[in-house]
Amino acid sequence: MTSLSALQSAIDKAGPGDEIRLADGSYSAGSAIAIKRSGTANAPITITAEHVGKAEIKGSTGFSFSSGASHVVLRGFKLRHGGSLSVPVGGTHNRLTRLDVQLTGGGNWVTLNGDDTEFDHNVLQNRTTQGVFLQVLGPAKDMAKRVKVHHNYFSNHGFTGSNGGESIRFGLSHHQKYSAGGVVEYNLFEKADGDSEAISVKSSDNVIRYNTIRDSRGFIVLRHGDRSVVEGNILLGRSGIRFHGNDHKIVNNYVHTTANRGIVFGSGNEADSGPDSKLHDRPDRVVVAYNTVVGTTDAIHGDGGDFKPKDCVLANNILQGTGKLVSMPGGSDVKYEGNIAWGGPAGMPSGGYKAVDPKLVQDGLYRLSSGSPAVDAGVGSYPYAGTDFDLQTRSGKYDVGADELLPGGARKALTKADVGPLAP
Template identity: 80%
Template structure:
């Protein structure tokens, strides 16, 4: 809709009349063969929408995306109906370097070749794709800045390799990659290493800032590696994800200054971290596997830029989490170099036996404001209270504070970066201990398949 102004003289008066004129946008272009799709993509202009009709299509060469849209008018290449256009064969879509502002949407990808967004191909979006490829290696690699990867499903893999790798050009991490509302399902590689759902960087990239945000993703049967999310870069945010029925953890394996916030982890999953200046806050961990949050082992004091060893945790803060398990719900892996100048504060820790906190001798950790219940605390006496936090299970199966809980208004110290609880509600005054601030309207629940993937809102 465009507004045009006309000037008219009526009875000697100058009037400006605004008239709204409807200008039709270019119609969607529907194609029904791969050759027609390639031709349309080669001629695409900003704002064009190219739709592939429902059906199954077999490739013998890559479907190359060369043309760029703009921020205001991206080029859209999509299945006419989500999940109804299947791409099989030897190859799939291929972004040319420098191709930007393209939306790839709605395809069912069953081809053999892996695919990537190369460095230089910025501001592209991959959305509502059903990805189950036949090739070895990493199915999708994002090497470009400002790539958005959302509402996809990555599923059913038994071979080594990743569902998603976020990397970048040699000597730099891709910046500001946003991964959200995806469903990572059933990675069943049976080897000891190399089957992560997401890897964010490499050991040799650990000192590079990525500024990635991974949020609102659901992981189920993430069993291909002990690391469902493996972070090997710096300055990232991992928040509001759900992991269940998986052996994979959220792991800050290499890098510094990342935030792990508001995640929900169930069954055998948890959080492990190495490196410096991380914040592990407002997470809800309900584990039957024992260890819920792990201060990772240190085989060196501080990792060099290309080291593959385990960096000692330094100056990391674990605060305002709710961790429910059996024993060792907070655990230190040990190693030659122990955690140094770290903080464990204002967490609710619930177990059934043994020590709830088990840190190796020589660790330098400040303990304050924690509640420990159901087992021996394993902390200095001034770092906790042994008192029933009076949690009650809500309609969604989550343990929350109830009226009269000793956790209410009991937080100590200053942790302003924990000011939003796991319901995304603002804490006020003295914070409540644990992930849940006792406020009306808290309705957070674990993500389900209705919340993520190609058909989610």
């Protein structure tokens, strides 16, 4: 296709298995490019640029999915138009892939409301206004289910206000008790400075794993919701992890920070949040285990609040820094065991740690050396921490910290070559 009118005509006639290509060039859309047709699981409709990043959509608007449009792949376009891009409730099993998104309007750029949406190998970058790069929502009284966000590049969100500039927002406050089952993995965030929350989770039962956040003020934050897993992420620079809510697992993460506060037990303004509350829920029954936090005062920090952490666990972490390593408010109910603290006052009960040099060696990231006292030193039973941050399987007695000393498999922080439209 060599015009938007021809593209629209082809989309209107498309059936399962059809592939519609737009030739390289720059196109201005004065009205929405409507996607109303559906493919099938085995034969999706594919709407694609002839070459990735070479077909540019400008103008006042762009592609628009209709409710019910399902099994559609949107691929390879350079989006520079006004408005936003949204997959509505009722559209399922759609895939948005290898898009270059830098919209000209304000508001939230991409919204995923449909179940089983896949959002992968895209780049979203360069904005200074309030609004998120990507949000996952769903119906008014539920969440979009099983949305998968992976291998994307989120860069340079420079909004300077106090709130509303997240890179990813997974739900809103009133979604917090709804189970989403979403996965956010293998994404790279750089200069995620538009909000203190780079990844803001406000729903339940999600997995945030294997992402890299570099040179960003935004944290991974479980702001609302319960039973989520934060696993195997690499956080470099000013970023860290903060959580509120119940029954989360924070395991096998690597935090090397130049600021204070690596992993934060969030403040509690109430014991348990109601379904529509916007207050901070006290952390209950959260396990923080087998993480490595290096280079910070307050490697583990508690924000306090009227309601302190309850029935939580801090176990088998390596905490290495230059100041007090654990700062929890009085009245916190935390079980400490098996931690290694080095470089500053531990801030933990004496039975909950060993003050020994973990003998970390650096190959880009700090890892265990063969003589480390962390080897085979894990205590307690934490089977959900059975894959270390190199994605290698632990066995026997686990090594303390995020790294299991095993041959091969040394993982690196993600780079731009690993993510986005041109990545493998």
